[in-house]
Amino acid sequence: MQGKLCEIRQFMDEKKWQYSYREDEGCGVLEFLYRDRSYHIWEFQDDDGSFGAESNVRTCGRMEDFTGDYQGQILEIIQAWLRDERAQAGRQW
Numbered sequence: 157m158q159g160k161l162c163e164i165r166q167f168m169d170e171k172k173w174q175y176s177y178r179e180d181e182g183c184g185v186l187e188f189l190y191r192d193r194s195y196h197i198w199e200f201q202d203d204d205g206s207f208g209a210e211s212n213v214r215t216c217g218r219m220e221d222f223t224g225d226y227q228g229q230i231l232e233i234i235q236a237w238l239r240d241e242r243a244q245a246g247r248q249w
Contacts, residue, residue, distance in 0.1 A: 160184025160199050161209075163227040167234070183207070190237070197230060 161177070161184035168175050168188065175188035183199035196219075197211045208223040213233045222229045 160207075161186050161197060161227065164197060164231060164234075167231055190234075199226075 160179060160182075164186060165175070165177060173188060173190070175186055177184065177186050179185065183201060184197070185199070186197040188195050193216050195211070195213055195216065197209050197213070199207060199209045201207050202223075206223070207226070208221055209226045209230065210219050210221050211230055212219050213230055214220060
């Protein structure tokens with residue numbers, strides 16, 4: 157897969173999730189809905205040349221910065237949503 161935010165887009169493609177993706181000034185911009193909530197992942201480049209992302213995947217209402225392995229961190233949060241759903245489904249009567 158070409159472009160930015162490849163790991164996250166690949167995961168979403170595998171799950172057949174719909175999302176919009178574009179690049180702005182060399183950084184990826186990914187937006188999607190999950191459970192009727194709007195999520196954003198906006199990649200940025202720091203002055204030292206390193207990349208990170210600003211996203212609301214953890215709290216939906218508040219943006220936070222992810223640096224280092226930012227794609228891995230964001231994917232971990234999204235995958236936890238699915239684990240939590242499976243666990244809750246197992247507890248239903």
